[in-house]
Every structure is written in structure tokens, then in C-alpha cells.
Amino acid sequence: MQVTETLSDGLKRELKVVIPADELAGRLDTYLEDLKSKVRIKGFRPGKVPAAHLKRLYGRQAMAEIVSNMLNETTTKAVEDRSERPALQPEVDLSDDDAQKVLEGEIDLTYTMTYEVLPEIEIGKFDDIEIERPIVEISDEGVMEQVEQIAESNRPFEAKTGKTPKAEDGDRVTMSYVGKIDGVPFDGGADENGQLVLGSGRFIPGFEEQLVGVKKGEEKVVTVSFPEDYQAEHLAGKEATFDVTVKEIEAPGELKVDDEFAKGLGLESLDKLKEIVRGQIEGQFGQATRQKVKRQLLDKLDERFDFALPEKLVENEFENIWRQVENDMARSGKSFADEDTNEEATKADYRKIAERRVRLGLVLSEIGEKNEIQVTDEELQRAMYEQVRQYPGQEQQVFDYFKKTPAALAGLRAPIYEDKVVDYLLELAKVTDKVVTKEDLLKADEEDEDAAEKA
Structure with a gap:
């Protein structure tokens, strides 16, 4: 195999790869020799079919399989030999005319492969990042207010x-x-x-x-x-x-809010009901706090890192976002004019969001890789079970889907991995608590709902 670099521009790479016709012919001979002992052809004893006859019957089909395997092998090896990390699977350009001649053994297998490499990211330290964590102090009165709402719904x-x-x-x-x-x-x-x-x-x-x-x-x-x-x-x-x-x-x-009321809900006492309600409130506020803190951290990372992005990654991310935007608009029956904007301006805004997502994804991935952060099988299984629980009666089909669909499994792994990297960074950052009212915390969440999508 001969590899020649024909383009190196920023993150873009183009290579010309040549595999001699005699190498392909040698692989074909090996393939047919192996096939000879397996194939059964009328008029010939097993293992005695002439090579020329086998080639006439199966040569073109065998060569197509060999060429396909060679393309996969050589694109992978070409990149590995250069110690590069492609952002996406390299694209191969081989004309139909040349492909036909290669299958006939008339010419060398010559093709062009293009790809973008992942940028080099200097991670640095994170102990200078300052995060303000909004927390809500849960009062006994607040717990009782929630208990009374439960009681009211059971009046x-x-x-x-x-x-x-x-x-x-x-x-x-x-x-x-x-x-x-x-x-x-x-x-x-x-x-x-x-x-x-x-x-x-x-x-x-x-x-x-x-x-x-x-x-x-x-x-x-x-x-x-x-x-x-x-x-x-x-x-x-x-x-x-x-x-x-x-x-x-x-x-x-x-309506009496007492132990008897709690027992009517299947609990032993009013104090137990209050304990459960307090835990629910803590969980609700904890999620809101987590979202706020994560948003701050990602904003600071976005400000800190600025590097060239693989155009294909950005384009793929933008297309996913834009497809969702179009679907949402179709469902709502709204137009760009209804939102006091136009398609061009909206696309520009969402392209910035796509760039942010790709940039932060690369940064978090690099941080996780450099610090050997991994998603365990147990964590992945737990996430899978959470998905399965949403489809009662179809559990086996959902399990089979994840087992057979690597992309779906990767979709479960990605948010777990991201959260683990975020937790790692928060341990390094300077995080200070700020007591806020529940109204302020939840109001902030509502105001940031659209902005959070940028993360």
C-alpha cells in the first residue's frame, strides 16, 4: 500500500492510497484456494475444481468482497500510521469506472480518502474556576405547606x-x-x-x-x-x-392533618410523611441546583476554550438541531415571522449553538480521557433499566434493541460520561454556596430553560 498526502489544511486531510493490482490478485488466489475445499460443483470432486473455473464463477463476487475489506483495512491503517484521530469515519472516493476495472483486475486500486482530525486541546488546570451554587434552605413551614397540599388533594x-x-x-x-x-x-x-x-x-x-x-x-x-x-x-x-x-x-x-391522615396514605405517622416530603423537596431543588451549577461550569469552559472545530461535526450537530426546530414549528403551526425573526437569522443562532455543543463535547471528552474517567458496566446497565421501565410489557424488545444498536447504547453512555466529567471538574473548582429562595431558584430555571439547550 502506498499512501500520499495530497491535502493538509487546518483540520482537513486528503490522502491518495494505491494498492497494487497484483496484491489484490494474490488475495483473490488465496480466497479461491480456500473456497475450493468448501464449494460443491456438479461434475467435480470436492477440492478438485480448477482454479480457472472457480474464478470464472466466483471471481468477480470474491473480488468485490476483497476490495470492500481492503478499503476498510487500508483507511484504518493509513490513519493509524499517521497517529491521527479522525473526527468522523473517512470518506472514500472511488469512481464507478475505476471500480469496475479494479474488479476485473485491470488496474491498481487507487482511491482518495478525506477526513478531518480532532483538534489538539490544551486542557490546563481548573482550580481557578469559580462557581456559585444556589441552594434553598428547606424550612419546617415549607414542608408542612407541601403536606397540606397533599392533604387538600385527599380531602x-x-x-x-x-x-x-x-x-x-x-x-x-x-x-x-x-x-x-x-x-x-x-x-x-x-x-x-x-x-x-x-x-x-x-x-x-x-x-x-x-x-x-x-x-x-x-x-x-x-x-x-x-x-x-x-x-x-x-x-x-x-x-x-x-x-x-x-x-x-x-x-x-x-380535613385533619395528623397521624391518622398519614396512616390513610399507608404511612405510620405524620412525621414519616413529613420526612418523605422533605426528601422530595430536596430532590426537586437538588436537580434545579445541579442544572444551574452545570450551566455555569459549561459557560466558563466555553469562554476558556477557543479552537478550530471539525466542520463535519458542526454540520451534523446543526442538522440535528435544525430538524428538531422544523418539527417543532410544524407541530405548533408557527412561522419565523411569528417569532419576530427570519430563517437566516434563526439558522445563524442555532449554528452557534451547534458550535458550542461540539466545542464543549470535545473539551469534556478530552478532560475525561486525560483523567481516565470511564462509564462502568453497572452504570450503563442502570441507565438501560431506567429506559426499559418506561416500556412495560416490551422489556425484552427494548433490551434487544440496545444490544443490537451501538448508537443507542452510546446515547445512554454519553450523558453519564458527561456528568462524571462535570463532577470531576466541580471537585477542582472553587464552589461557594449561596442561599436563595425557592422562587428565585425555580424562576431562574425557567428563564434558563432555552439557554440550557445550548449546553
Whole structure:
């Protein structure tokens, strides 16, 4: 094999590779010799088929297989011999005409391979990175507030008594209803025994208010408009009517938050319920804090590192992002004008996001490699089980999918690896805690939701 560099421009490389025709012919002879002892051809004893006859029958097919193997072997070896790390699999250029002549054994196998190498990244130290970690101190009052919300959702109700009791705010109405748009029932708009606490804000805006004052057995047509941002796009912004029949009206009963209430939830005491609620709050705030801290760290890494990026990696990342953008816009029915922008400007913004993602991915990968950070089999298995749990009844199919699809398995490994590298960096960085209110922490999360996608 003869390899000649024809281009070295930044991260771009182009090599010309030549494999002599006689080397291919030698491989073909070996292939056919091996085939002779295996093939069964009428009129010939096993192992006695003439080489010329085998070549006439199987030569072209065998050569195609040999050439395919040679392309894989030689592209890999050419890169290894140069001690380079391709960003993606090298692209091979071999014309159809030349390929046909190679298969016939008329010419050398000559092709061009192009690829981009990964940039050299000087990692340096990270003990000068300063991170402010927002934390929320969980008070007993905050825990009790959550407990009372749980209790409210489990409040007992009792049938209203009297001659003709009417529904009031706080009452629970049991009803059947059928929703219609332009007189035609729509999917998901009907229920035979729906329950609604008036004033809870659970139904479409304006629905509950129209039930105040209804009586048991009463039939009523409720007219409302779905919000413009309603999650079901075929209903968003449309006016609908609901044919309602009131089956029962119940008044809220007395609510006691005590040990007996906790036992009704399957717990031994109110203190145990508080303990569980505190843990849930800590988990919720912990995730929000983690997201905020990780965002700060990635921002600082993005500011610190500036190097040439493999164009193909950026283009692939941009195409993935842009495909999602187009899908989201198609689902929402919105245009660029609706967002007060245009396609060109939006593409420029998302290309910057793609560049950031590629840059940070390369930096985190380099840090992890230099510090021998690895994802264990146990961690990968745990992530796989979490995915499997989301598909009850299809567990085996999901397992088989991951086993047969390396890209899917890599997709599970990547976020675990990234988080482990982030944890490693946070151990080196100067992290100081700052006490904030839960409103500030969660509000910050909402404000950063779009920006976090850049990570």
C-alpha cells in the first residue's frame, strides 16, 4: 500500500492510497484456494475444481468482497500510521469506472480518502474556576405547606343535603360531559363520571365558573375557548361546547392533618410523611441546583476554550438541531415571522449553538480521557433499566434493541460520561454556596430553560 498526502489544511486531510493490482490478485488466489475445499460443483470432486473455473464463477463476487475489506483495512491503517484521530469515519472516493476495472483486475486500486482530525486541546488546570451554587434552605413551614397540599388533594367530600342544593366554589361536582367543536364531538372531550372541584382551575378557563349554581340532575351547555397555547394543537384557540349533566354535588368535609391522615396514605405517622416530603423537596431543588451549577461550569469552559472545530461535526450537530426546530414549528403551526425573526437569522443562532455543543463535547471528552474517567458496566446497565421501565410489557424488545444498536447504547453512555466529567471538574473548582429562595431558584430555571439547550 502506498499512501500520499495530497491535502493538509487546518483540520482537513486528503490522502491518495494505491494498492497494487497484483496484491489484490494474490488475495483473490488465496480466497479461491480456500473456497475450493468448501464449494460443491456438479461434475467435480470436492477440492478438485480448477482454479480457472472457480474464478470464472466466483471471481468477480470474491473480488468485490476483497476490495470492500481492503478499503476498510487500508483507511484504518493509513490513519493509524499517521497517529491521527479522525473526527468522523473517512470518506472514500472511488469512481464507478475505476471500480469496475479494479474488479476485473485491470488496474491498481487507487482511491482518495478525506477526513478531518480532532483538534489538539490544551486542557490546563481548573482550580481557578469559580462557581456559585444556589441552594434553598428547606424550612419546617415549607414542608408542612407541601403536606397540606397533599392533604387538600385527599380531602373527603360529603353529598350536599337540602331541598335543591346548588354548587359553590370548593364543592366537588360529579358529571358526565361531551365536548364538541362546531357541533362535532372531539377525541378526549368526553367522560361519564368526571369529577371537578370548583375553583381548582383544573379545567379549561371559564369552565368551572359556569358550573357555579348548578343543581343535581341539571343539564347545562358550557361554552369555552381553548387557550392559544393548548397542548393539543388541533384544539388550540378553538371555541368548544360541553354538554354537561350534573350527577352529584358534594361539599368539602373536615380535613385533619395528623397521624391518622398519614396512616390513610399507608404511612405510620405524620412525621414519616413529613420526612418523605422533605426528601422530595430536596430532590426537586437538588436537580434545579445541579442544572444551574452545570450551566455555569459549561459557560466558563466555553469562554476558556477557543479552537478550530471539525466542520463535519458542526454540520451534523446543526442538522440535528435544525430538524428538531422544523418539527417543532410544524407541530405548533408557527412561522419565523411569528417569532419576530427570519430563517437566516434563526439558522445563524442555532449554528452557534451547534458550535458550542461540539466545542464543549470535545473539551469534556478530552478532560475525561486525560483523567481516565470511564462509564462502568453497572452504570450503563442502570441507565438501560431506567429506559426499559418506561416500556412495560416490551422489556425484552427494548433490551434487544440496545444490544443490537451501538448508537443507542452510546446515547445512554454519553450523558453519564458527561456528568462524571462535570463532577470531576466541580471537585477542582472553587464552589461557594449561596442561599436563595425557592422562587428565585425555580424562576431562574425557567428563564434558563432555552439557554440550557445550548449546553
